[in-house]
Amino acid sequence: xxxxxxxxxxxxxxxxxxxxxxxxxxxxxxxxxxxxxxxxxxxxxxxxxxxxxxxxxxxxxxxxxxxxxxxxxxxxxxxxxxxxxxxxxxxxxxxxxxxxxxxxxxxxxxxxxxxxxxxxxxxxxxxxxxxxxxxxxxxxxxxxxxxxxxxxxxxxxxxxxxxxxxxxxxxxxxxxxxxxxxxxxxxxxxxxxxxxxxxxxxxxxxxxxxxxxxxxxxxxxxxxxxxxxxxxxxxxxxxxxxxxxxx
Amino acid sequence: xxxxxxxxxxxxxxxxxxxxxxxxxxxxxxxxxxxxxxxxxxxxxxxxxxxxxxxxxxxxxxxxxxxxxxxxxxxxxxxxxxxxxxxxxxxxxxxxxxxxxxxxxxxxxxxxxxxxxxxxxxxxxxxxxxxxxxxxxxxxxxxxxxxxxxxxxxxxxxxxxxxxxxxxxxxxxxxxxxxxxxxxxxxxxxxxxxxxxxxxxxxxxxxxxxxxxxxxxxxxxxxxxxxxxxxxxxxxxxxxxxxxxxxxxxxxxxxxxxxxxxxxxxxxxxxxxxxxxxxxxxxxxxxxxxxxxxxxxxxxxxxxxxxxxxxxxxxxxxxxxxxxxxxxxxxxxx
Numbered sequence: 001x002x003x004x005x006x007x008x009x010x011x012x013x014x015x016x017x018x019x020x021x022x023x024x025x026x027x028x029x030x031x032x033x034x035x036x037x038x039x040x041x042x043x044x045x046x047x048x049x050x051x052x053x054x055x056x057x058x059x060x061x062x063x064x065x066x067x068x069x070x071x072x073x074x075x076x077x078x079x080x081x082x083x084x085x086x087x088x089x090x091x092x093x094x095x096x097x098x099x100x101x102x103x104x105x106x107x108x109x110x111x112x113x114x115x116x117x118x119x120x121x122x123x124x125x126x127x128x129x130x131x132x133x134x135x136x137x138x139x140x141x142x143x144x145x146x147x148x149x150x151x152x153x154x155x156x157x158x159x160x161x162x163x164x165x166x167x168x169x170x171x172x173x174x175x176x177x178x179x180x181x182x183x184x185x186x187x188x189x190x191x192x193x194x195x196x197x198x199x200x201x202x203x204x205x206x207x208x209x210x211x212x213x214x215x216x217x218x219x220x221x222x223x224x225x226x227x228x229x230x231x232x233x234x235x236x237x238x239x240x241x242x243x244x245x246x247x
Numbered sequence: 248x249x250x251x252x253x254x255x256x257x258x259x260x261x262x263x264x265x266x267x268x269x270x271x272x273x274x275x276x277x278x279x280x281x282x283x284x285x286x287x288x289x290x291x292x293x294x295x296x297x298x299x300x301x302x303x304x305x306x307x308x309x310x311x312x313x314x315x316x317x318x319x320x321x322x323x324x325x326x327x328x329x330x331x332x333x334x335x336x337x338x339x340x341x342x343x344x345x346x347x348x349x350x351x352x353x354x355x356x357x358x359x360x361x362x363x364x365x366x367x368x369x370x371x372x373x374x375x376x377x378x379x380x381x382x383x384x385x386x387x388x389x390x391x392x393x394x395x396x397x398x399x400x401x402x403x404x405x406x407x408x409x410x411x412x413x414x415x416x417x418x419x420x421x422x423x424x425x426x427x428x429x430x431x432x433x434x435x436x437x438x439x440x441x442x443x444x445x446x447x448x449x450x451x452x453x454x455x456x457x458x459x460x461x462x463x464x465x466x467x468x469x470x471x472x473x474x475x476x477x478x479x480x481x482x483x484x485x486x487x488x489x490x491x492x493x494x495x496x497x498x499x500x501x502x503x504x505x506x507x508x509x510x511x512x513x514x515x516x517x518x519x520x521x522x523x524x525x526x527x528x529x530x531x532x533x534x535x536x537x538x539x540x541x542x543x544x545x546x547x548x549x550x551x552x553x554x555x556x557x558x559x560x561x562x563x564x565x566x567x568x569x570x571x572x573x574x575x576x577x578x579x580x581x
Contacts, residue, residue: 080484
């Protein structure tokens with residue numbers, strides 16, 4: 001395997017006196033889907049925020065395609081343009097229509113002409129089953145529709161890497177499927193994805209690799225099949241039995 | 248995910264076309280007698296897909312609707328009659344008061360009113376112009392002060408300090424006092440290029456006073472936008488200023504539109520304070536007329552003109568406030 005698209009080495013992150021991530025090493029190759037699993041507070045979301053520079057790391061490095069993102073001399077705004085993020089709470093812009101939500105970044109960050117940006121956005125909306133929603137404002141959409149619109153927004157800038165932060169956790173159970181179908185489709189198309197998730201079944205279905213985090217440490221890492229059905233680390237086993245028992 | 252009252256059917260996975268079922272919500276304060284538990288056949292629309300044509304209200308529902316309608320008619324009558332009785336009582340009390348004849352002659356003289364109104368109206372046009380000029384300046388300067396106060400750029404520290412002191416001082420000084428200070432103090436400085444027309448000086452005083460209020464309203468708006476919105480914008484690669492302009496500011500203004508409008512209304516009224524500097528605006532004209540004839544009816548004319556502008560503005564502000572409250576509730580319900 002040649003140079004991974006995303007390379008994380010020795011990543012440390014503290015909030016005040018609390019250490020959230022401890023020397024995390026993680027690679028994500030191009031076209032690979034990596035799932036982060038673990039209990040709440042295990043550091044999954046923080047890891048994603050550090051990759052997108054929404055949080056400043058306390059030690060370690062993050063490289064994206066050979067560029068060190070953690071270099072303070074690097075313009076964070078430019079670095080972020082290569083990464084798409086979808087949040088748990090959608091965070092769509094409530095004052096803009098779905099179409100404007102999606103075209104905002106292409107237009108004002110990448111300088112794409114409005115007509116062209118809208119054409120691309122319509123293509124994305126059609127693909128995600130939202131073709132008839134482009135004029136609606138986010139508060140007119142269901143949770144699943146909002147989350148799909150948020151995915152469309154993240155894809156509109158054609159990112160090299162997509163970060164998904166528990167994107168189904170805020171959804172009613174019957175809406176989870178429609179969002180996960182979109183993610184499965186993205187994998188089919190070769191998108192590189194790093195995602196935090198609570199959906200173990202889904203992780204097994206789409207993930208090339210699964211990492212189990214606990215207390216800011218990657219306890220176990222391997223193929224989805226191996227980690228989820230035959231976990232080696234006792235804490236992975238404990239976590240999985242807790243999660244799967246609840247079903 | 249709930250959307251309150253606005254749209255039916257969006258909560259489903261995809262909008263399966265669920266036609267509006269007339270949900271029997273009783274009108275406020277209407278104790279429909281024995282409504283739900285009575286033995287009458289429950290008129291629940293069949294939820295099966297095929298039989299979803301036009302729903303026809305059952306006899307039970309029709310009877311309930313008749314009852315609600317008669318209730319509403321009765322309520323309207325009670326409201327109208329009690330209002331009339333109240334106004335009549337007030338009028339009677341005024342007319343019965345010992346000084347009524349004098350007041351009637353001094354304040355309600357129809358001839359005086361007709362004679363003075365054209366000139367007062369002309370004066371009022373100056374109030375309107377002062378309001379428009381001041382408002383434009385206030386919005387621009389208020390936004391600038393608010394932005395200075397919320398940014399964290401280290402180079403702006405002295406400006407930030409100045410903005411804080413400015414807001415503290417000018418919100419603390421009564422507007423009338425400020426009109427005096429600027430109106431008489433500024434020309435006394437004899438600086439090159441200081442304006443000397445009283446109405447311009449008055450506008451400067453109003454701008455100084457109201458910019459402080461509006462800046463605080465806008466600052467509250469800027470701070471009311473959820474940090475997650477900023478994160479979402481930054482994650483898309485927007486720079487700090489792009490985030491402010493395209494994401495934060497539009498939401499901030501939307502959030503504080505009602506209080507902002509309230510400040511506009513107050514400003515429209517306070518243009519009358521400039522009267523103390525002598526320009527011929529509505530109050531000043533009315534004062535001159537009143538002094539001339541020893542009759543105060545012109546004041547009433549000026550008051551009516553102010554009301555004619557502020558009441559519609561107030562209604563707009565009320566409506567915006569209601570809409571904002573509904574939106575907040577809808578967002579909170581999610």
